[in-house]
Amino acid sequence: MSNKIKVGMLGIGNVGRGTYQALEMNHDKIAETTGLDIEIVKILNRRPQIDRGIDIPKDKYTADVDEILCDPEIDIVVELIGGIEPATEYMARALSNGKSVITANKAAIAANGKKLAALAQENHVLLRFEAAVAGGIPILTSLTTALLSNRFTGVHGILNGTTNYILTQMSEYGKSYEEALKDAQIKGFAEADPTADVEGFDAANKLSILISLIFGVDASPEVIPTHGITSVGINDIEFASDYGFRIKLLASAREKDGKVYGNVEPVLLPLSHPLASVSNEFNAVFVSGNAVDDLMFYGRGAGPLPTGSAVLGDIIGVARKIEKDSAYDIVPQLRYDSGLEFAGEGANKYYIRMMVPERTGILGKISTIFGEHGISVETVRQNSPYECSGETVADLIFIVFKVEKSELLSALEEVREAGVIKSIDSIMRVEE
């Protein structure tokens, strides 16, 4: 009774290897449970001489993408090349040829998901990308099936394992950013060029996909305010900890009065928040729905096998539809039709750290300027003075009540111009 499903795979890097291995390990269990006999029949691999640490019959390899995209026997194309091009072009061609497409490629989906989803719909095939957000965590499937009964009010995610590892190491072992980054690189959690991770671009791609699924709004990564973790100092981590917070790179979006606000940035999370205890390379997504209330999903956001689990889950889902001849479905598709609007960062509570000379009257001056801009101070604290470039200085920390970021920045500009401070070293949102 088993139905043969033939899969062609583009690329055999980490995720490709994990997908292949997950299928090797679990093929028989999947066949028993679903009646599906899934086989990866061809793999685009332009460097077959490289040892992948996994036993793949050499005759599955091809260097010619058309042998996969144009093979009428292949039902599903799995794109695991990464990067926007040529991945997008290959996916578009596969969809046009009537093949369903599965990908783990957040950059390509964030950039071209709308176009690819329309192409899938036109060709009555499926486009799935569970692995593109939070690795093995089944967040997209849940949002588009069991949780579809909700209107979502917010989503908050720790979506990048590299930065979460670095921040955890800084916070738990007092390591500097540089030490923690080096450590992450040695452990394989960070790449040689860590820019996409540490600057928040990777998280912004994932947030863009989540915003589209949850709110039905187009917020391409370029319009999402994105700040990485490179400016987070050990100072900030210590102060945050004293105030009962942990600093996390948070990708978040929420709906209010018909607008969607969101950004990617390091924030101060109260220790009582379930996301505050998500450590090291783990990912988690916290969603709030108007019926289900708060939910959190926690797991491995990267790694060959966990990501492979998500890719293979999508393969099974699509294969089932093919088997039942109901391949044309709407789940999980991106949406851009909710009538909501993406409006940037919105009003928030903020944490500000500045360096000031040791002199009286400075706090009064700053508070006056804040007051003129309608900014109320919740907490202020001055640290013990220390020497910096031959001058005695101190760190002055503020937590201010809700304010638009633009208003805060213009107040801080005025503070700077008043010449009473040395520098503004950190501005971070405080999550409530």
Next chain:
Amino acid sequence: MSNKIKVGMLGIGNVGRGTYQALEMNHDKIAETTGLDIEIVKILNRRPQIDRGIDIPKDKYTADVDEILCDPEIDIVVELIGGIEPATEYMARALSNGKSVITANKAAIAANGKKLAALAQENHVLLRFEAAVAGGIPILTSLTTALLSNRFTGVHGILNGTTNYILTQMSEYGKSYEEALKDAQIKGFAEADPTADVEGFDAANKLSILISLIFGVDASPEVIPTHGITSVGINDIEFASDYGFRIKLLASAREKDGKVYGNVEPVLLPLSHPLASVSNEFNAVFVSGNAVDDLMFYGRGAGPLPTGSAVLGDIIGVARKIEKDSAYDIVPQLRYDSGLEFAGEGANKYYIRMMVPERTGILGKISTIFGEHGISVETVRQNSPYECSGETVADLIFIVFKVEKSELLSALEEVREAGVIKSIDSIMRVEE
């Protein structure tokens, strides 16, 4: 383009009300996203005079179950009466009449799921019960879709909000069991007769369902070793905390060497375990798969709207299949065909608390008996002596390395017979 789906609902208690409300709130969003126009057209309600705190047109009510089970217009029957009978009978009749069935009834599914699933299959309709385990948390859907690519090695759940609330209150505020229970009753987290919750029966029903889905084994609630929380003392909670543990009522199962082990009981969980920080009425399920590794789902395991979210999610899932005329599917169905065997509790680390008279030589005697039974002691600690019934006594706490429960019990029987102790007050598994 909207497809009308007519739903008949049996019962309008808490979950029924939540389901009705969730649909009222989100009907239009669901219609926009899926093209489905879902309507609850009839509700079995034998006491229509009771105010449900929700505005339901009176003409939807019927006191005659056949008006729902035999109405050819109704596509889906939602069973929310609770209890094993007549709920099972009604579900069986609905399935036989070619209607898909959705239920939140863990007791009926744990007792009769096998029979009902077979009936659904025979009649080419669907049986879904996401709401039966962990309320709004989409665990069953995830296990049977996105995570189907895994072989599962274990599942651990905090599946009962009442007991988790009680244990949290005891641990955080030093309340006694009786105080915490009373408090839970006042807040509506515990029923007037709390037996099913505090004795672990509710959690055992849910674990039975999870075991069938995850391992494909029949472990009916009667064969699952089940211990409630009534014997957990404030002593145990304090000692556990000193050792770096938190006590939780855990429903767990794991596979080892072709056998499935599992039970429901209060256990000592290390503070570093993600389940240790699940507090109060929240639920969480922790699963381990051979590809995805560790995953945790956290959310509200009860309450009208969260549970209604899960019921409505199932309604949408089934409605989509009806719309595509592919109603006959295998997800999520119970399985009893994996060839594995349920083998009870298995070997574990244990925590034992006993009361001893203040006298030397007792520890030597107990250790000798333990040794004769092949039981190794990891930690032993004696508390400061105190007076009890005119005698000076002390609490003696052991944590012992992995041992079969039956072996441990026979050793403890020998200790008891040796007459060197006053009583054995607590035996709990230590989770690693």
